Amino acid sequence: MIKKFLTLFFVLFISLFLLLFYGCKKAESGRISQGIEKVKLTDEMPKGNLEIYSWWAGDEGPALESLISLYKSKYPDVTVINATVTGGSGVNAKAVLKTRMLGGDVPDSFQVHAGQELIGTWVAAERMLDLTPLYQSEKWMDVFPKDLIKLLGTKDGIWSVPVNIHRSNVMWYIPDNLKKWNIEVPKTIDNFFKAAEALKAKNIIPLALGENWTVNHLWESVALGVLGADKYDKLWRGELSWTGSDVVKVWETFGKVLSYTNKDSASLSWQQATDLVVNGKAAFNIMGDWASGYMSTTLKLKPGVDYNWAPSFGNSGVFMFLADSFGYPKGAKNPAAIIEWLKICGSKEGQDAFNPLKGSISSRKDSELSKYNDYAKSASKDFQSNRIVGSLTHGVVANEGFMNDFSTVMELFLKSMDPIKAANACQAIAIQNGMAK
Amino acid sequence: MKIKKDYIISIVVILPSVILLGIFVYGFILNTVFVSLTDWGKGAGLKINPVINFVGFANYSDLFTSIIWQRFRQDMVNAVFYWLFILSGSLILGFFLAVLLDRYPRGESFFRTLFLYPFALSFIVTGTIWRWLFAPNGGFNVLPTLIKLPRIEFLWMSSRTSILNFNWQDIPLIITVFISLILFFVILRLIILKKNEIKLIIYSILFIIFFISFFIELFFAPPMINLKEMHGFNLASIGIIIAAVWQYSGYTMALYLAGLRGLPVSLYEAAKIDGASDMKFYLKIAIPNLWPITLSAIIIISHISLKIFALIFAMAGTDNAGTSHPSVLMYLTTFRANNFAFGASIAVLLLILSSLFTIPYLIYLYKQRTK
Secondary structure, three states, X not given: OHHHHHHHHHHHHHHHHHHHHHHHHHHHHHHOOOOOOEOOOOOOOOOEEEEEEEOOOHHHHHHHHHHHHHHHHHOOOEEEEEEEOOOHHHHHHHHHHHHHHHOOOOOOEEEEEOOHXXXXXXXXXXXXXXXXXXXXXXXXXXXXXXXXXXXXXXXXXXXXXXXXEEEOOEEEEOHHHHHHHOOOOOOOHHHHHHHHHHHHHOOOEEEEOOOHHHHHHHHHHHHHHHHHHXXXXXXXXXXXXXXXXXXXXXXXXXXXXHOOEOOOHHHOOHHHHHHHHHOOOXXXXXXXXXXXXXXXXXXXXXXOOOEEEEEOOOOOOXXXXXXXXXXXXXXXXXXXXXXXXXXXXXXXXXXXXXHHHHOOEOOOOOOOHHHOOHHHHHHHHHHHHOEEEEOOOOOOOOOHHHHHHHHHHHHHHHHHOOHHHHHHHHHHHHHHOOOOO | OHHHHHHHHHHHHHHHHHHHHHHHHHHHHHHHHHHHOEOOOHHHOXXXXXXXXXOOOHHHHHHHHOHHHHHHHHHHHHXXXXXXXXXXXXXXXXXXXXXXXXXXXXXHXXXXXXXXXXXXXXXXXXXXXXXXXXXOOOHHHHHHHHHOOOOOOOOOOOOOOEEEEEEHHHHHHHHHHHHHHHHHHHHHHHHHHOOOHHHHHHHHHHHHHHHHHHHHHHHOOOOOOOOOOEEEEEOOHHHHHHHHHHHHHHHHHHHHHHHHXXXXXXXXXXXXXXXXXXXXXXXXXXXXXXXXHHHHHHHHHHHHHHOOHHHHHHHOOOOOHHHOOHHHHHXXXXXXXXXXXXXXXXXXXXXXXXXXXXXXXXXXXHHHHHO
């Protein structure tokens, strides 16, 4: 009797919570609209809270602070909540953001790498607002380079406002050290191997490397160097086979480059890898130009004098870019404040306050170059004259599924050092993530 | 009438926890199982209403055979090694410490607290401390230089060397051989003891089946995956194992110490009078008597070895494949790659793994109680 009662009871209760589930789903889909929706501009004076979600803490914190204080001086009625989750390249922040978005706790605006990382995840999920009206009213269509806008948008709209441009394929070094060691900056991959042999003989690490994502970062420079810009672009458009001899050669060369890096790389952060170069234990480091911000702002070194830079070996004349951007997620609570925030992100004033501290350059064509240090001036010049390609590790050319699986392939390669296996695995993940047939 | 009233009250009292457990534990388990059998929107998994296609067990078969999921297989191998070493490490060290304290040395209560203290820390704290200790250019590696010895060059967290390598392809073969061997010895025992002929026949039939399937697998079965795929014990995970054993040996010590103190003194005295050494007393008398404690320690530590995510996250990060665990991969697959279906499949496999430990334990407890 008791057992029967209990069984009945459980059956009832299971059907009850299934209903509950169904109800929750319905409720959520009612709150956030589906499909493409354009942003609505308002003239309302912003007030209330504005939560800005990013991974800019620590060394990159001051740059974000400058943007926020500019906002506060314009709109003192708004309380800005600076929500940061640390972790280079946003590894932790992105995961936390997903749980927040799925849980309905949508931040007012969040940092996201422009390009496929935003499009493949949030635009495909129909959770962003189309910012085209904002672009038109602020006349951004003319001030941002056309190639950039193309990468920020899809055929349905433009999805975020870029605050900066970073360069991924930069090789950093200390000129005095190179002079001491009698080494010239290598322009081609073969030159690098020659220089690396000489450095190894002197017991100096030729190329400083950090934790896992910096290995992927190095890979994209090597891939660009081996393939050249045209084939590199084709690779991401799915027009160049991952199993072809070109890509196998990339993996072979990459394996050789890795043999010239420090053995303890997996336990170093990117800053610690840069430190190796700064304190003379290593000769070169390939890292994005946030390393310039780190060296000039945190370590107080003088660009062009205390440290210097060149495009990664084999990358001359090509600018591999990535951009941080802010978007407007559906379901955010304070429209007027968000729109003003996005306006500041895209404004000349905002970008010229933010970028000199961040070590990046403005994504606008009309930025005030006098405010920038020597590195940024040279980067801006390159940005306007060079061939532009997108970065893999920082979300421009591939969606998050591919990026994550690529890290796995990289681990397999680091363990097996087998170029053909790695190329085959890449083909498989490209198919799985809808980037090749 | 009285019974009925009690009955209703008891139902009302347990109702809230049953409902909460039902929704937040069993409801979500069912939901996860459902998600694992679908493709959950593929790339656009974060949509409010993702396009869901039912794919059956395709995700599971991909996990075990597809070239993309090599890391999953290595992680499963890692999980087995983590379990093996953390369990045996904490049990042996814990028992050893308990024996030492059982002799009432000077400062017994101080050492008891000292050994138990790590258990009170969270995995994140332990992980952070041990990450510093295992940093390649500091901590343990430079310790020998204090006494003028050469420094250690071992890369604790980032070593890519692995030992005990085997081909993933051979796993069914290994399992078949293993089961056949066990059956063989069971049959031998039955023959020697000359009892229970029905059992003997059943076991013999089973043995023949496994023996034949061994040859089928060896010569006729198609390969599970088309490439040779080596997996083994990654030396990088030694650091994690040490940290986990450090944290949990104090806990097993406390369990064993309570057990040892609970043994009647007369048992010890009787053993002494019969001329048993202390060593013999602990090995032959204490350990068998403490079997229930060992069993619950096994269950708890086994569980902890499956929940080691936080320790790995703090010590080595998620991208370090050498120290990875299926739970880490589950996190990456779900929250970084937006691949909810595969993430759910891995989660379900982890659940099955952990129920391998709990369900037999619950049955054992239930039987004891009904006795």
